[in-house]
Amino acid sequence: MHHKTIAELATGLERKEFSSLELTRACLERITRLDTRLNCFVTVTEETALAQAQAADERIARGAASALTGVPIAQKDIFCTKGVRTSCGSRMLDNFISPYDASVVERFNAAGAVMLGKLNMDEFAMGSSNETSFYGPVKNPWNTSTVPGGSSGGSAASIAARLTPGATGTDTGGSIRQPAAFCGITGIKPTYGRVSRWGMIAFASSLDQAGPMARTAEDCAIMLQAMAGFDERDSTCVDRPVPDYRAALGNSLEGLRIGLPTEFFGEGLDPAIASLIQDAVDEYKRLGATVKEISLPNMHLSAPAYYVVAPAECSSNLARFDGVRFGHRCENPADLADLYTRSRGEGFGAEVKRRILIGTYALSAGYYDAYYLKAQKIRRLISEDFRRAFEEVDVIMGPTAPSVAFEFGAKSADPIAMYLSDIYTIAVNLAGLPGMSVPVGFSNGLPVGMQIIGSYFSEDRLLNVAHRYQQATDWHTRAPAGIAD
Amino acid sequence: MEWETVIGLEIHAQLATRSKIFSGAPTAYGAEPNTQACAVDLGLPGVLPVLNREAVRMAVKFGLAIGAEISPVSVFARKNYFYPDLPKGYQISQYDLPVVARGQLGINVDGKELTIGVTRAHLEEDAGKSLHEDFHGYSGIDLNRAGTPLLEIVSEPDLRSAKEAVAYMKKLHALVRYLEICDGNMQEGSFRCDANVSIRPKGQEKFGTRAEIKNLNSFRFVEKAINYEIERQIEILESGGQVIQETRLYDSVKDETRSMRSKEEANDYRYFPDPDLLPLEISNGFIEEVKATLPELPDAKRDRFKDQYGLSDYDAEVLTATREVADYFESVVKDSGCDPKLCANWVMGELAAALNKAGLEIEQSPVKPDRLAGLILRISDKTISGNTAKPVFASMWESNDDADTIIEKQDLKQITDTGAIEAIIDEIIAANPEQLAQYRSGKDKLFGFFVGQAMKATQGKANPAQLNELLKQKLQ
Amino acid sequence: MSLSAAEVNKIAWLARLAIDGDKAEAYARDLSQILGFVEQLGSVDTSQVPPMAHPLDEAQRLRPDTATEADQRSLFQAHAPLVEAGLYLVPKVIE
Structure with a gap:
């Protein structure tokens, strides 16, 4: 049962081949048995999951089911879940029981999905390897000595290991796409504003976006259908109709114009990955697409711009964690200053501190123009590059990450090397565009992902493009041996 | 040396909305601590602000009333600093693009008409309150006020005395109440003032170093605090010292201002546009709509x-x-x-x-x-x-x-019947022949005596004009 | 761009972060490296480029002025670090 996709599980539930309770129990059993090796889950919500499953079975029996009713999923621990610890991978929130549900959580609840638990992640979503989590790193099911990517590492690994058929992720600089690539699954970061950020703990507000992660584009379509849509509680959430993503999946790719940016295939890219991307592009040609080389001339500035904008916003967003109203508070503060500095000093890990410091510096008097304002201007240039590109092509393809999953500790001593593992994904967040990652093969036994980038609100087209590829190939069906047999 | 005082006021007017500026929590004053602080006001992880239309409408109304420019696009920014009454670690305010700019207000001081420039008025959220009564060495934080909409009205440094400052503040106070955008209750802190005070030698163009006096919540305190501050600065300068730029607090009990060192160290506010809020666009249609609701000023x-x-x-x-x-x-x-x-x-x-x-x-x-x-x-x-x-x-x-x-x-009706009044006069004349004789021989002052007698007899109800007329005739 | 340990401590105070004495040097090294990396931004002339604060070109939406939130103090304070009489307690605030 654990090899079934969400679409298959939904059919099985509808046909009463199995109940949600049986399905949920099976997932929980796998989590109990396997997650000690992988560390995907921070919290398993067994009791509520079983209650939700039972309610789902009743709803199915009433004939009132939606596509997700009774389907188990798991939430990245960045989404607030009422009555359940919401840690954001941080000691700061190790004791935080959220008094409310995130919009995304409400929407899955309303659809009747079953939440298995909360998934491990880089602390406050700051990291590309899951090594910054207070709860220890998640291990990549394909090779447990390598990282699963980050920050949605728990989400990607739990799906690859078939602990859950789908999970939520969030993507500020590549945090859905890069772990999806490292773990051989499918994930989409929607257009900024497509999914409400209400209840999603903010890292960098102008870049953060939630999206689904699953094994197939079709499953991502089903999940995104539930997640997307207007929410009046988020000023940046766009009031725009949500298309029927599943209905568009089968559309023909005849005449699809694919752009390959020169800048995505330059120095720093693992040649094996370049070659697998080329194979995938060839597959698209067979499906009727045309391919064109394009240029995104300011691409090289995206990581520097990102490492100003994201830390600046994070330094302010994380100021609320002060030990007064919720979260970690130091023992016996001597005075107010001690309460602040020690609660925050103890509650945050090294990478979070590094980013708060960089962001504080970039916004401070005398440096604002040189750093923050400059980065905002570069952001405009990058977004203009994409706008021009989309006048010529429908989608842009390239690698999701410059390498396959690396070994634990390989980059943790060198922040810049770590930051460069998001080199191809960051520009998409700066521009606010939708992007996804689909498995296109293996290198050294580790999965390789291809990134597909679309114009604003073209999620339906992206999912269609990914789905038709998955109809023609079977990379997305491969499972890590020994764990997901 | 003769000194000239230069004063600019920053007035914080709480806008009389039902709900907070960025959340749906109520704004009523005096509720139990923290019962009107919702998830957004508390700055819980994951919450987001959405702007209250009424707060914008009130700001525009104010702008129109002082003949100011209403910015077609204004931006909310974060002012970052740590303080226990500031739940998010930043205050959402407006920085380089305020909603209202360049207005003016006429005041009248000692019969002199003065025009005071209003540099800007911007929307922002209020902070909560720290209660300093002792909780075994701790302060208590009440966040009911956090997120209440404020209009911060910043004047040009056009005021030259405490008296002018008070006149300006009173004029603004009346205006916001005319506009029904603020209840003006100064005791509850709905209308409060920070004063920037400096002095310079008369005739000098360059401004002196200013001190900012925080949180003045009555007209009297504004006057007294400014006057105290002027004296303090003159004393410093005349004894060869230098005024330092700082924030000061007025102590109404001791009638003095004193330095607020705790606020000094963290003055790098790291303003930047709030990424959770989009640019506020105000259309001409919206402005016209508000204009139609303006009362007579x-x-x-x-x-x-x-x-x-x-x-x-x-x-x-x-x-x-x-x-x-x-x-x-x-x-x-x-x-x-x-x-x-x-x-x-x-x-x-x-x-x-x-x-x-x-x-x-x-x-x-x-x-x-x-x-x-x-x-x-x-x-x-x-x-x-x-x-x-x-x-x-x-x-x-x-x-x-x-x-x-x-x-x-009480039977207080005036007697206006000529006959009745004449009858009373006749009686009085008959009873006082001596006075009549004296009057007739030229002692005019005795006229008052007869009026008094008549009023006494009518318990004050005789119509005074009629009585005078008839008395004059009869006494001749 | 190179930051000293002293500068790191200054920034850390602005951010209210306790940094262990022996870690300031390491942070200074990391931050200097990151700032060096970011310096590439200066290589492009952006004098004519308007800054982009938001990915989407949208205006702020306005909310009707209705009080929708009921009192949830006991829920919000259930896991608060230190409360008394409905107040959040902090070490004495001195003004």
Whole structure:
């Protein structure tokens, strides 16, 4: 049962081949048995999951089911879940029981999905390897000595290991796409504003976006259908109709114009990955697409711009964690200053501190123009590059990450090397565009992902493009041996 | 050396919205601690702000009332600093693009008309409150006020004395209440003021170093704090010292300002556009809509009172000082149909004195305009004299009776019947032959004696004008 | 761009972060490296480029002025570090 996709599980539930309770129990059993090796889950919500499953079975029996009713999923621990610890991978929130549900959580609840638990992640979503989590790193099911990517590492690994058929992720600089690539699954970061950020703990507000992660584009379509849509509680959430993503999946790719940016295939890219991307592009040609080389001339500035904008916003967003109203508070503060500095000093890990410091510096008097304002201007240039590109092509393809999953500790001593593992994904967040990652093969036994980038609100087209590829190939069906047999 | 004072005021007016500026929590004053602080106000992880339309409308209304520019696009920024009453670690405010810019306000000080520039007015959220009574060495934080909408109104450094500063503040206070955008309750902190004060040698163009006096919440404190601060700065400069730029707090008990060192160290606010909020765009349509709701403004009303009612400058100024007084006066004129000057005298005289004595605002007056109008009508139609009216008013203040009932009950009607008055005069003349003789021999002063006797005999009810006329005839 | 340990401590105070004495040097090294990396931004002339604060070109939406939130103090304070009489307690605030 654990090899079934969400679409298959939904059919099985509808046909009463199995109940949600049986399905949920099976997932929980796998989590109990396997997650000690992988560390995907921070919290398993067994009791509520079983209650939700039972309610789902009743709803199915009433004939009132939606596509997700009774389907188990798991939430990245960045989404607030009422009555359940919401840690954001941080000691700061190790004791935080959220008094409310995130919009995304409400929407899955309303659809009747079953939440298995909360998934491990880089602390406050700051990291590309899951090594910054207070709860220890998640291990990549394909090779447990390598990282699963980050920050949605728990989400990607739990799906690859078939602990859950789908999970939520969030993507500020590549945090859905890069772990999806490292773990051989499918994930989409929607257009900024497509999914409400209400209840999603903010890292960098102008870049953060939630999206689904699953094994197939079709499953991502089903999940995104539930997640997307207007929410009046988020000023940046766009009031725009949500298309029927599943209905568009089968559309023909005849005449699809694919752009390959020169800048995505330059120095720093693992040649094996370049070659697998080329194979995938060839597959698209067979499906009727045309391919064109394009240029995104300011691409090289995206990581520097990102490492100003994201830390600046994070330094302010994380100021609320002060030990007064919720979260970690130091023992016996001597005075107010001690309460602040020690609660925050103890509650945050090294990478979070590094980013708060960089962001504080970039916004401070005398440096604002040189750093923050400059980065905002570069952001405009990058977004203009994409706008021009989309006048010529429908989608842009390239690698999701410059390498396959690396070994634990390989980059943790060198922040810049770590930051460069998001080199191809960051520009998409700066521009606010939708992007996804689909498995296109293996290198050294580790999965390789291809990134597909679309114009604003073209999620339906992206999912269609990914789905038709998955109809023609079977990379997305491969499972890590020994764990997901 | 002769010194010149330069003052600029930053006034924080809490906008009278039902809900907070970025959340749906209620704004009522005086609730139990933290019962009106919702998830957004507490800055819980994951919450987001959405802007209250009414707060924007009120800011625009204010901008229009001071002839300011309404920015077609303005931006909310985060002002970052740590303080326990600031839940998110930043205050959402407006920085380089405020919603209202470049307006002005006319004030009148000692008969001199001055125009004070208003640099800007911007929207922001209020902070919570730290309660300093001792909780075993701790302070208590109440976040009910956090997120209440504020309009911060920043003046140009155009004010030259504490008196001008108070006049400007009073004018603004009246204006925001006219506009019904702020209840103006200074005790509850709905309208409070920070004053930037500096001095310079008279004739010098360059500004001196300023001190900012925080949180002045009464007109009296503004005046006293500024005057104290001027003296302090003069003393420093005259003894060869230098004023330091700092934030000071006014202590009303000791009547002095003192340095607030705790606020000094963290003055790098790291402003940047709030990424959770989009640019605020205000269309011409929106502005027109607000314009249509603008009431008559104080200056226009004052001019109209002079034209329409023939009032003096002084009377018109006093009667338009607040919207409530103006409305009261106009109701009295309308209900009584009497001479506006007579109505004005009563509103500014007897009524104002009684309110003052009872410590009431005009809208709390036990004598409503219709009842006062009834009294003035009876003065006007000579049913009672102006003097008799005073005790009638006092009775009205104590009861719910109207003037006619009281006049009837206490039998206060004037005697205007010529025959009756003549009969009384005849009696008095007959009873006082000696005085009559003296009067007739040229002792004019005795006329008053006869008036007094007649009034005594009629218990003051004889119509004074008629009595005079008839007495003159009879005594000849 | 190179930051000293002293500068790191200054920034850390602005951010209210306790940094262990022996870690300031390491942070200074990391931050200097990151700032060096970011310096590439200066290589492009952006004098004519308007800054981009938001990915989407949208205006702020306005909310109707209605009080929708009921009191949830006991829920919000259930896991608060230190409360008394409905107040959040902090070491004495001195003004």
